[in-house]
Amino acid sequence: MGKLSYERHCAEITNQAALLVSALDGADLGVQVPSCPDWTVNQLVRHVGFALRWADEMIREKLPEVDMSRNLAVDVSTYVNEQASVLGPWIEESAASLASALEAVDPDEMIATLAGHPGPRLWSRRMAQETVIHRWDAVTALGVPFEVDPEVAADNLTEWAAFALPLSFFRWPAETAGLVGPGNTVHLHATDVDCEVVLDLTAPRPAMREGHEKAAVAVRGPVTDLMLAVYRRRPVDGLEVFGDRDLLDRLLASVRF
Template structure:
């Protein structure tokens, strides 16, 4: 249910990067990105490419733990007036190099660890899904159609529940603690792929179950629309919502990533 292999994650880093680059032909990279309003498309592309290079470095150099301060992807505001003919090949080469680095190590090697988890396995999945979301950001800004394999989208949704969701609770405890309470559960149900998640908010940290279960509020829709909703790229308007809409709205606001 919504989980790809390590080998597929590595391959999809390259595939998603190439799909992103293919959308840039003739594009004005100076347009603002509505879903990342502080960036232009140019700056978004620099963010993606530098994220690849940061992950590549920590795998190749076998950093014992992740060091976010060494990522050049965190401040890209200085990049303006660059051309797709330059940025496109740079992104593709960066993705290919990262995939090669990941394929050359044991997925469970304890390098670039985060929260005690093996870095190669974690970052192969995280970088693939980072590229999916930012590809959507870019094509949405450029008014280019977006298509994705539902299997990849389902993997994205489950990866969000295992990475971004607990990250929000750890980083913003004052905000997220108000979501915790008896009976506070959220059911995400994909209608176009076998992917269902129940998010249990009855304890101090969310617990995620991959199953069908009655919840305080349920959201049903195509799996990529669910992904866009939890990443706050779209509202839940137009999706099927049953139950406690207030809990859902507060949840989506406070677990932003």
């Protein structure tokens, strides 16, 4: 476990959007989101929807590379006092359109590429997991319980290790440089599903391996809790930690996404 199929990623884009919408009905969407303090819930939903539409546009137009200038998800400050009756259909339409665009192309077609990776395969996974994490942000702000399929959470954890971790090292080299050193490895071990990830920080470019091996620090717990911990949505407290806790704390403090 740890990586879903392309078809499952496409399906989860619409599934996660629908689950997000189900939490909005009758809620005050003007409340602040504690985990994304610059946004209210309706602004968070706009962020997710615009991200979906950005990926959709790049796939449909078969852009050769990612075009950051088209991403409207960065600044959503002007969206205020919106209602679920408007936002719900809008984000579900955004998700359905992206899923259909992805289903119409070869997963490994070299369009909307990022760092040399085929765009359809990368963006199907990225947008599915983007919606998972921001669904947690929204429902937590609204006081609604959060649940996610362990298979999806395991895929999220490995996607974070394979994509978010190296991207953070690239974007914030000064903050992450101190994490690199001989023997600096982190083992993330899910206790409820077959998912184990090793983060290798021994070289300037971090690497990820799946499987069980000894590391400088190991973290054990339910896969959803591990997912939320690496995304800094919950503290490590309550998880089992063995070894170099300082390395773990510095990693989580430095890697944001």
